[in-house]
Amino acid sequence: MPSIPTFHFVPGLAVEHAIAENRSEVADAVELAYRLHDLGRTVNPDSYFLRFPDRPSARIIALPAHLAGSEPVSGIKWISSFPENRARNLARASAVLILNDAASGFPLACLEASAISAARTAASAALAAEHLSPNPFTGTLGVVGTGVIARSTIDWLTHRGWHFDSVRLYDLARTEAERFSNWLRDRHEVSARIEDRVEDLVAGSSLIVFTTTAGTPYLSDPALFGHAPTVLHLSLRDLAVEVILASQNIVDDVDHCLKAVTSLHLAEIATGNRDFVAGTLVDVLERRIEPDFARPRLFSPFGLGVLDLAVGQFVLEKARSSGSAIEVPGFFGNAAERWAVGSQ
Numbered sequence: 001m002p003s004i005p006t007f008h009f010v011p012g013l014a015v016e017h018a019i020a021e022n023r024s025e026v027a028d029a030v031e032l033a034y035r036l037h038d039l040g041r042t043v044n045p046d047s048y049f050l051r052f053p054d055r056p057s058a059r060i061i062a063l064p065a066h067l068a069g070s071e072p073v074s075g076i077k078w079i080s081s082f083p084e085n086r087a088r089n090l091a092r093a094s095a096v097l098i099l100n101d102a103a104s105g106f107p108l109a110c111l112e113a114s115a116i117s118a119a120r121t122a123a124s125a126a127l128a129a130e131h132l133s134p135n136p137f138t139g140t141l142g143v144v145g146t147g148v149i150a151r152s153t154i155d156w157l158t159h160r161g162w163h164f165d166s167v168r169l170y171d172l173a174r175t176e177a178e179r180f181s182n183w184l185r186d187r188h189e190v191s192a193r194i195e196d197r198v199e200d201l202v203a204g205s206s207l208i209v210f211t212t213t214a215g216t217p218y219l220s221d222p223a224l225f226g227h228a229p230t231v232l233h234l235s236l237r238d239l240a241v242e243v244i245l246a247s248q249n250i251v252d253d254v255d256h257c258l259k260a261v262t263s264l265h266l267a268e269i270a271t272g273n274r275d276f277v278a279g280t281l282v283d284v285l286e287r288r289i290e291p292d293f294a295r296p297r298l299f300s301p302f303g304l305g306v307l308d309l310a311v312g313q314f315v316l317e318k319a320r321s322s323g324s325a326i327e328v329p330g331f332f333g334n335a336a337e338r339w340a341v342g343s344q
Helices: 012-020 023-038 083-088 114-132 148-159 174-188 198-203 241-245 263-271 281-285 305-322 335-340
Strands: 007-010 048-052 055-067 073-081 093-101 107-112 140-144 166-170 207-210 230-233 248-251 277-280 297-300 326-328
Touching: 007 305, 012 023, 012 107, 012 114, 012 305, 023 114, 023 148, 023 281, 023 305, 055 083, 055 305, 073 114, 073 305, 093 114, 093 305, 107 114, 107 305, 114 148, 114 230, 114 281, 114 297, 114 305, 140 148, 140 198, 148 174, 166 174, 166 198, 241 263, 248 281, 277 281
Parallel strands: 007 107, 140 166, 140 207, 207 230, 230 297, 248 277, 248 297
Antiparallel strands: 007 326, 048 055, 055 073, 073 093, 093 107
């Protein structure tokens, strides 16, 4: 009979420390999760969206998943996005991750997950950038949407060894772009140019990172991407169908990316097929697909829950070993007694 696991809380500072001190291992965990998903050793259902009729810009998303690695784990990320928080000087997104024991199904831990979510997104973006760029680790960088995910992506690109000739920024709120520029100078000793038009940024960048909160596409001219940049389309809804169809499209999971009115979903609706999707990132890693350097290469990751599990499981073990995980004795009360007598 499996035993009831000890339950832990892992606060945000402990999560951030575990990730910052172990970026290479976190990157390995993300890549392994992708490969396990490619091998069919995951369960990754659709995300579930809680929306509010009186606050259409806000949502809370549930991402359940199971990862059957060497130490199987299940769990769910519960992540909110409230863009209006920025006006109150609060983060737009907040999240928790619940991990479940594979043997008993009992929850193992609750981790602060906004840092986990940002890390798995940025680590996967950096992995894609390395394998989709003709000259990896160099070039001109453009960042559209200068929030937390953009900062995390820059951190991961820098950790992986990228050095940029120039950096351009664009945000609908110029004050956010200015704040990002100051952060970039202070943290990475890099100067950035703030563009007044997103079109100028796109045309002048060889690696473009989209991390906006756009709900509908706003860039529709394929000629803007005629210089065949590598595009990390992390926010999924910035590019119109015309741009999608003129590009080589790489995703993390085809079924997941072609739903929820993403740019790729709109392209499927417009064409009635999925022929414009070249394949997945693992297809590129395994050389089943070669990057087409004559066209823009778009990486559009929907964000798989198994990535959160992989990073969360790694963070939990690091937090336990360092003593920064908070153990909660007796969290499940008399569950062992109730289990023994067969009640539910």
